[in-house]
Amino acid sequence: MDNYFDQAQRFGQMWLDFMMRSMQAATGMTPQTPPLEAMRQMRTAMLGAISQAAEQWMRSPQFLDLMKQSLDGALSYWQQLSGVWTQARHATQGVAHEDVDALMVSVRHLEQRLLDRMEEMSDRVEELSRDMEQLGRRLAKLNANGRTSNGQAHDQPIRRPAPAARQRKRARGQEAFNPAE
Amino acid sequence: MSTFSSTWTHPWMSWQQSVMDESLLAMRRMARLPFLWDRSQRVSKGASPSEIVYEEDRLTLLHYTSERPPRYRTPLVFVFALVNRPYILDLKPGKSVVEHFVKAGFDTYLVDWGVPQAADRHLTLDDYINGYMVNVMDYVRERTGSDQVNVLGYCMGGTMSAMFTALHPRVVRNLMLLAAGIDFGSRDGLLQLWTDPAVFDVDRFVEVYGNAPAWFLQSAFLLLKPVQNLIEKPIGLAERMGDDAYLDDYFAMEGWLNDNIPVPGEVFREFVKYLYQQNRLVKGQMPVGKHIVDLKKITCPVLNLMATRDDLVPCSQSEPFNELVGSHDKTTMELPAGHIGLAVGSKAQRELWPAATQWLGQRSDKAGTARRGLRKGRAKDS
Numbered sequence: 001m002d003n004y005f006d007q008a009q010r011f012g013q014m015w016l017d018f019m020m021r022s023m024q025a026a027t028g029m030t031p032q033t034p035p036l037e038a039m040r041q042m043r044t045a046m047l048g049a050i051s052q053a054a055e056q057w058m059r060s061p062q063f064l065d066l067m068k069q070s071l072d073g074a075l076s077y078w079q080q081l082s083g084v085w086t087q088a089r090h091a092t093q094g095v096a097h098e099d100v101d102a103l104m105v106s107v108r109h110l111e112q113r114l115l116d117r118m119e120e121m122s123d124r125v126e127e128l129s130r131d132m133e134q135l136g137r138r139l140a141k142l143n144a145n146g147r148t149s150n151g152q153a154h155d156q157p158i159r160r161p162a163p164a165a166r167q168r169k170r171a172r173g174q175e176a177f178n179p180a181e
Numbered sequence: 182m183s184t185f186s187s188t189w190t191h192p193w194m195s196w197q198q199s200v201m202d203e204s205l206l207a208m209r210r211m212a213r214l215p216f217l218w219d220r221s222q223r224v225s226k227g228a229s230p231s232e233i234v235y236e237e238d239r240l241t242l243l244h245y246t247s248e249r250p251p252r253y254r255t256p257l258v259f260v261f262a263l264v265n266r267p268y269i270l271d272l273k274p275g276k277s278v279v280e281h282f283v284k285a286g287f288d289t290y291l292v293d294w295g296v297p298q299a300a301d302r303h304l305t306l307d308d309y310i311n312g313y314m315v316n317v318m319d320y321v322r323e324r325t326g327s328d329q330v331n332v333l334g335y336c337m338g339g340t341m342s343a344m345f346t347a348l349h350p351r352v353v354r355n356l357m358l359l360a361a362g363i364d365f366g367s368r369d370g371l372l373q374l375w376t377d378p379a380v381f382d383v384d385r386f387v388e389v390y391g392n393a394p395a396w397f398l399q400s401a402f403l404l405l406k407p408v409q410n411l412i413e414k415p416i417g418l419a420e421r422m423g424d425d426a427y428l429d430d431y432f433a434m435e436g437w438l439n440d441n442i443p444v445p446g447e448v449f450r451e452f453v454k455y456l457y458q459q460n461r462l463v464k465g466q467m468p469v470g471k472h473i474v475d476l477k478k479i480t481c482p483v484l485n486l487m488a489t490r491d492d493l494v495p496c497s498q499s500e501p502f503n504e505l506v507g508s509h510d511k512t513t514m515e516l517p518a519g520h521i522g523l524a525v526g527s528k529a530q531r532e533l534w535p536a537a538t539q540w541l542g543q544r545s546d547k548a549g550t551a552r553r554g555l556r557k558g559r560a561k562d563s
Binding site for chain 2: 097
């Protein structure tokens with residue numbers, strides 16, 4: 001019952017709004033106002049009022065409910081129709097839309113798995129190349145440290161720790177492998 | 182007596198005269214009706230000369246050619262929405278956003294997403310943003326020799342461009358958004374109400390229809406302003422049928438408005454669910470594939486263009502963008518126009534686009550300047 005009163009109130013509001021706009025348009029007119037211009041102003045006022053009322057109506061819970069019902073109805077109808085078509089095609093050993101869809105989903109999953117693996121491999125390759133770059137820089141530094149003051153490289157560019165240092169390292173069990181010894 | 186009669190008879194005579202004049206005019210307009218159909222078919226799509234330089238699946242990349250070489254080294258890529266055709270940005274001479282940037286000296290490209298088919302229903306935002314857009318930007322950078330690109334995104338394309346920039350910040354030099362939805366928390370627009378989970382079951386919709394059908398999207402857009410679209414527009418056409426310039430504009434615009442395309446189902450689902458319903462982008466929870474979009478990672482200069490009378494993407498959806506990014510150089514430009522008027526309206530053509538091209542020009546390097554950017558090491562070694 002309240003809904004009817006609400007609707008009546010909204011309709012009344014819309015009508016009042018239209019009348020007010022028409023009066024405002026009319027007060028701007030004089031006997032010299034061209035008749036068509038007067039009619040256009042009234043038409044603009046009327047359409048403006050209807051547009052506002054339509055916007056209010058489309059924001060109302062009643063409209064949203066109506067929209068939901070019509071959409072649900074359309075979806076149910078399409079689902080049923082689609083189901084009937086699928087059954088008919090399966091009965092005649094044909095291929096239905098759903099079968100193609102299922103195949104597409106499988107292909108998509110396969111594609112996704114492949115892409116994920118490729119991304120993993122690409123990350124690993126990137127990591128490896130960063131490590132290689134770092135190693136290259138360290139080697140270059142070591143080579144540079146092994147050069148003489150006139151720029152000539154030593155015969156043995158890798159510096160060996162002093163004997164005392166080696167003994168200390170041996171005692172600690174930390175000596176690095178040195179093929180020259 | 183004569184004054185009394187002239188006071189009453191003069192308005193009556195002028196009314197009678199006006200009605201007769203208007204009737205004759207109306208008959209003259211009606212006589213043009215049979216030729217309207219032919220006129221509507223002669224409308225061309227796109228105004229500026231272009232060539233297709235890249236294709237991938239349904240996507241094509243257009244390059245706008247110019248007689249003069251570009252003034253700026255960094256190219257500009259337009260990214261449009263998935264719901265309509267992109268030639269609105271190059272509708273006709275004098276109503277073309279592309280024309281402004283080409284004349285200003287930018288090497289301009291436009292992404293045409295193509296028309297999705299049923300087989301594309303499983304494409305996701307990840308495919309578009311981290312797949313197609315990455316490939317397009319890589320291609321443009323390689324083709325132009327530039328390390329970065331300028332990006333201009335319109336509407337849904339703006340939202341996607343913002344996500345792309347957040348995920349690939351080093352690729353984008355300047356970002357321009359045109360009526361792009363970012364914050365979907367308010368209820369200013371009707372679409373936010375209509376996509377509420379209590380009203381719209383997007384999962385079931387995508388399950389049944391696959392791609393979001395073009396007729397469905399077209400109906401929703403028409404319903405946003407039913408009186409304007411279904412009553413005022415035909416009345417306007419009837420009254421101005423004798424005006425050739427008006428007819429050209431009318432058919433160009435109507436041709437585009439009715440040229441809707443479907444949206445891939447999964448993209449539609451992600452957009453409605455994650456943006457309209459859950460508003461994840463502003464919360465820093467928007468998933469794109471395995472990545473989460475963090476708008477704070479956008480640090481390039483941004484220009485946010487908004488239409489104050491936009492019913493599709495109200496200002497409240499676009500405004501918060503500048504507060505959410507990590508950029509220091511942030512500009513906003515507003516125009517009293519609608520969603521499409523922001524691109525092709527007369528005021529936008531006169532005021533907004535010259536200002537936007539100037540903004541971009543101030544933040545772009547001229548062609549022929551020394552290379553800067555990501556590859557300093559390579560330039561030094563050479």
